[in-house]
Amino acid sequence: MTDAVLMPERVRRIDVSVPVFVLLALGLGVLVILPLFWLVWYSVHEDAGGFTLGNFVQLVTDDTMLRAYGIAIAMAAGVGVLSCLLATPLAWLVARTDLPGRRAIRALVTASFVTPPFLGAIAWELLAAPNSGIINVLYRTLFGLPRSDSLFNIYTFPGLVFVIGCFTYPFVFTLVANAFDRVPGDLEDASAILGGRAATTLWRVTLPLVLPSMLAGTLIAVLQALTMFGSPAILALPAGFHVITTKIWSLFQFPPQLGLAAAAAMPLLVITVLLLRGQKAILGRRGYTVLGGKSGAPRIVALGAWRWPAFAFALFVLCLTVIFPYLALLKTALVPNAGDALTPSTITLSHFHFVLFDFSATRLALYNTFVLGFLSATTVAVVAMIVAYIATRKLVRGAGILGMLATAPVAIPGIVLGVGLFLSYANPTFQLYGTIWILLIAFVTIELPAGYQQISSAFHGVHPELEEASRILGASRLKTLWLITSPMLRTSVVAAWCFVFVGTIRELSATILLTTANTKLVSVIIYDLNESGDMGAICVLGLILLVVSFLVVFAVNRMPVLGGGGSVSTTRG
């Protein structure tokens, strides 16, 4: 036997996991609890500081407030149904049939997630405003109809539902398509062997198996719609109604009614928590989960004569949600006035010139947007990694609390968080309002749950023995995290990073309350430009935003340092 190769002497390390845990718990606690505390405090205090329930009394007696809630709930329900109707057939087609181009279709649907809802709403304004909308103009021209006729009117309640649905259905789609992927072929074979025809099998076996995912996705869509500010802010006002988010926003007008705004945010908070619990309950029902990996790859259904009609359907959905809106943005960016036709004589780059050279806010806003995107995405990724590590590896007693804190903000709608953060940090004690830090806090709080969930599920996928094997061979905990765990999490972390980055760029609801002249973001200047009707400039900015986001996401995924080059699988062979 040779002499053992001993480890080099090293300084006795201090175990930092407990201090890190305490710091993180405090930090996350402040992040989540402080805005909620001020929200509650303001809602039950009158101007002079005395306790009052007046704001809540006003909330339940004020007709305009009740109407705003009523409309918002109806809208959210409509969006849920529409998203489900659009997403489920499409998900089935791309996951389980020989639909032509199904990979590309799947990628495009997922990519449409990048479109900020407010930009989508503006695009649909251009497409389907009752008189000037491109679709309505074409319709009248084709059929020689008078001006009073229109095919679609986007400035209506159904119009708003439709536009929001276009931008929430990817949530349902992703969940349902993944569920279809997981339904094992032999379950369907079993039905076929018992004499079930393809349609019967689909209806009686496959659909019930993906039903939980459908419901869960629909609830997410409902939640998104309920708490969305961007699309309603652009479409609801011309249509002549408020939803709850725009109503809360209007309470910030002169003279601001902060107490009422805080009180009005409360039911939204409660509804959100209930919806999330519902979603968890549905997804948590074990009976539905398809278990066992080796039960056969999903079977692909041959569509036969239905191939092309099905393709037409998929294309139609994509046209409504991606292709038409982007084309409308592009067209409007290139003509002098939004209503003008695009011809060689009208084509102009004046809006590009204006946005890029004349408009003094552009550069600052682009800079702020991308700096904040990078900072938020990186902060969320790092915090989520540490929290996920401590929580999944149970390094400290009570580590589960961290996970809960990191997930909690999911229950706080953006506009509510905006109000809460404004109340918390706009007072002279903190002096954060007017800096990009308050926005960073807002974005990190909003995006942390999503980032944390992705990264923690990736951590669950890394067998603890892989880390233990490294430690017993002589690597410290941190070294193991660096050499073993993080390379295996790379793909998930990069995905989470991109998700947060895009989410930050899309954000308007909390942002709108928290930006100032020096901290303005592209989303806010688009909103301001919309207020003054500068469509051409909006479209140019929107396109820049989209192109740069795509480039960033693409570049991040390609960076060799981040594991973009190789195709190393993260699961054990």
Added chain:
Amino acid sequence: MTWKTTLAATTIAVALLSGGAAWAAAPAAYDITPDLIAAAKKDGTVVWYTATDLTVAEKLAAEFEAEYPGVKVQVERSGSERVFQRIGQEQMSGIHNADIIETSDAVNFIYFKQQGWLEPAVPKIVADEWPDDQKDPDGQFAAYRAHLSVMAYRTDLLKDVEPPKTWEDLLKPEYKGRMVKAHPGYSGTIMTATGVLSNLLGWEWFEKLGQQDVMQVQSSTEPPKKLAEGERAIQVDGNEYNIFRLQDQGVPVQIVYPPEGTPIAIGNAGILKDAPHPDAAKLYYAYLYSTKAQQLNSDFGGLRSFNPDVQEKEGRTPLSQIKLLESDPSELIKQVQTIKQKYEQYFGT
């Protein structure tokens, strides 16, 4: 003290003020001197919170930068009420981003002055040329611009019916679904206009208008743009200067000055106390009132000016020939909440 309590206190204070308090004297007028220009260059930047139409504001800023190289203008444009909301949020948080503030809602400046947010400064041209009722006796602000909120229509889109001539005409069934209107909650101009029109025509008129399927937009710059897009044929209200600019571009739009009168909005400007760039602010502030800038506002922006040297473009109806509906800001400030409430009742938002 929270912002909210401050606001409440102010409302009372404003009421007291209109009762007549002792006014301090305005500071001595200043002119643009080489010293001022040099000091401004040291500041390097001036931040301008404005409610003027974005392209007009940017053009003015560009002209200024050409004339005084080394001083950048940062234009922060929003609707008057957004500007007001923003400055309120910032001041209460102790943030001093803005040098010069300008809105089209005269009420705002009563509030600013009461809060003590404004720095007295009187450019020479304002002291010499401006009428007394268009500048603050304490020299804290002066009328930078005026514009009318006008009724207008697309001549080519309204061939089938007689165009409206009076406010009452707008209630006719043939205009249903063809009108666009800006919102008093977002636009100072429209707040002013709604105030005077509700006094003139009564709220019943608004209630009936609310049943005409009117497209609701936010800023008073937006209805003319909806006319330009062809989205609607008639604007109930909106900036006159935007219509002028559309006419200059050849869009077939026609302004209506009803015999009952047309609301006028005075847009004040002032320098903020604790401005981050005080000298650049003084220079730019003086520039804003210069004949050159005011002429540009008139020619390119279609704005009305109180500078007697400004020449109005051919073909525009001179102010003297229009019956104006003027508003008293100190009266209006008391009605703001009622106006917003009634408005939401009749128009849904």
Added chain:
Amino acid sequence: MSFLELDGLVKAYGALTVVKGVDLAVDRGTLVCLLGPSGCGKTTTLRLIAGFANASGGEVRVGGEVVSSASRNVPPEDRNMSMIFQSYALWPHMTVFQNVAYGLKLRRLPATEIKERVGRILESTHLGPLAGRYPSELSGGQQQRVSLARALVVEPQILLLDEPLSNLDANLREEMRFEIRRLHDQFRYTTVYVTHDQSEAMTTADLIVVMNAGRIEQCGTPEDIYERPETEFVARFIGGTNILKGRSDGSDTVVCADGVVLRCGSGRVSPGGETAVSIRHHDIRIGTTPPAGDGSNQASGVVERQIYLGSHRDYLVKLSGGERVRAVAPVNVAIPVGQQVWLHFPPEHCRALTH
């Protein structure tokens, strides 16, 4: 003094105590097997030795130095041990070479030496040609070898194996048992091996430690454990046995419930108390006529089941008292189901167990 000592080792998770005072001494260079059913605390004991879990009481000492106690836990990376995991725990983003070289790199060895040592160990484990492959490109057996090579190359003071063969199929498992023993004979590391498979333990171990419910039941050589079990649990768990229960008057004779009298050649009886007698399946003689003798160490019954297994026949016999006994007989002893048979329990194979 032994090299590795466990002294009153206790591990509790809240109210649940999974290791209840384990004492064990392992000499340098021996291979000890912790054997027991799942949940007996053997893996926890191994993780306590490795330092992945903190002891609630007692001590682990290596070379006389305390590495684990309730108040002190040397982190795993400072123990100079290595471990082979049930899942192999090969890092998917590293090649075979990189996996094996990892521990040496952490020890900051010069690159040439790393290359040489890794080359040597890959040779010993027959992995030489596979050095550039990724784990996902290897078969289960090859992955197992990589895992072994990775643990051995750092020349640990103590080698730990946690159910290393449970993910392999039967043929490979048998082959790898011998492989592990061969490598141990070659390198002679002090080794603690956890398994629930007794034949694995038999093949590889110098010393077997049978654990049950958080305690050590018996510790000894494979022969000790098999031939001379101390407890009913050990007798049943190792090799399979029949247990007949009765009372003893203090002599070596046990009288069972249905009048069967068993004289025991070994073991201990508890005078006046209940005593169990263990007799292995293949030590029972089965016949159709009563065996000669004084009538002790025999019983009659009826064949309830008979299975032909090629090399032998496996009988289940129901005794007249109702108990069932399993016996193994040569293939030429063929007795049909339902027939009356006589069983003979040779005294030298009857072992008395006190508990």
